[in-house]
Amino acid sequence: MSPSLSSGPAAPLIQLDQAHVIRGQVRVLHGLSLAIAQGQHTALLGPNGCGKSSFIKLITRELYPLARGDGLPAVQVLGQSRWQVDRLRSQLGIVSGDLEDALADQHGLDALAAVVSGFFASHVIPGHKQVSDDMRDQALAALAQVGAQALAERPYAQLSAGQRRRVLIARALVNKPQALLLDEPSSGLDVVARQHLLDALSQLARQGITLLLVTHHIEEVIPEIERVLLMRDGRILADGPRQTVLQDGPLSAAFDAPLHIHQHDGQLQVRVLPLSA
Template sequence: MHAPSQAEPLIELDQATVLRGEQRALDALSLRLPMGRHVAILGPNGCGKSSFIQLITRQLYPVMHADGRPPVRILGRHRWDVREIRTQLGVVSGTMHDDLLSLPGITAEDAVLGAAEARLAAYDTDAITPAMRQSARDALSRADALHLAGREYATLSTGEARRVVLARALAHGPRALLLDEPSAGLDVVARQRLLDTLRRLAREGTTLVLVTHHAEELIPEIGHIVLLRAGQIVAEGPRANVLTPALLGRAFNAPLRMREGDPPAFEFIANA
């Protein structure tokens, strides 16, 4: 297998269709996301955001094309082992938090070390090398969570736990992060701290793919927007061209406008 090159797109969908029962969660979706472009996949609940994430992480599989064309490529390849994907594309999601909570007694450092072993947490301390431990501590530091290394994961606040999940996603030094509503459930202070960390990672060269319906997560570094509705793309392009009242209205089926600011927010348009 060839090593991914910088020229290959991070994610490429070629009329990808995903079925959930008889419903099309994604409907012939075509999308090309190059490395280095910070992108938000934005839309209301039920628009296909979760299916998009699960398609990329190989939890769902697309309908195959009759002519054999691969509907999904990640970094130029359509065949990936799930564990291998995580070395290139770190995933930050609430699902990982729930999984880690199911393991009693693990520390934040155990949770990050587990990524190196393709497990939820590291238990065999004899198998942990000094290099692995240093890599875990480096990831915790990048996520501004090194001070949490020895804390029991179950005792962490929601904001602290989200940082540890981010550190786990960074453990392999991925080229990109896939972020599933990363600040959901955080208070205003914890959310701002996390978003500041994501801004720093973006500036340092980690590509961000944000999947969300929260306007406040649209940090300034995200300059490209994909609007989804009912498994299809309503619009795609530069932020200023896509976040218009007309296109937001089509995506969310409501009179909305974007208020850029710190943080940005969606506002209802009165008397629309």
């Protein structure tokens, strides 16, 4: 079922209402309540282990919240609480390390085929499915959109980490999703590849593609991201405009260390201050 089309206000991209998640015997998300509007570029920022990846898995239906006693949904995406997983993942283009590893394990998969697989919400192109010329053209256009068209015929497993990340973004774009969910997208990239990736994300944001960036690197919160959520221990510690949240006090509390943040040539820079004697 597709999201309802109406003349009224657009449903939030993501809405959580007292969402609790348990993995194994550990509660990893504690009663999260928030709404992210369509078109609102947002960063979810926090230290390793704070619950960021669990948040993404909750949205993409890899994890499920505890049932609420009142029967109301704890999680809604684009106004719906029930989704077919493949349909949901076409509406929310996902870029994650898990997906990168799964595609790299597919023997003989070139970059173009990796992008085409996005049409089927699968790690491979199902044998019983036909790949049309239009799909190939859209996949090539998506690669061109992220500056990776020259990689089309290269084996995906042999690409550098930065090249793979661009192919993953192209894969997410072929379905013209409502938003991109980027889970630690610069993990494993060198400084040059990371900057190229961030430049590509800025360009996509300016084209009107909603970004939800999940990261523990404060420097990756690109200027186009206007809202920042700070997480710690499975809870939202701060939520507001970037100029309010990206300050020494909130960041030091989230990362449990004295931090100082400043801008240089438009780029965020962070310094860990020495501990007081």
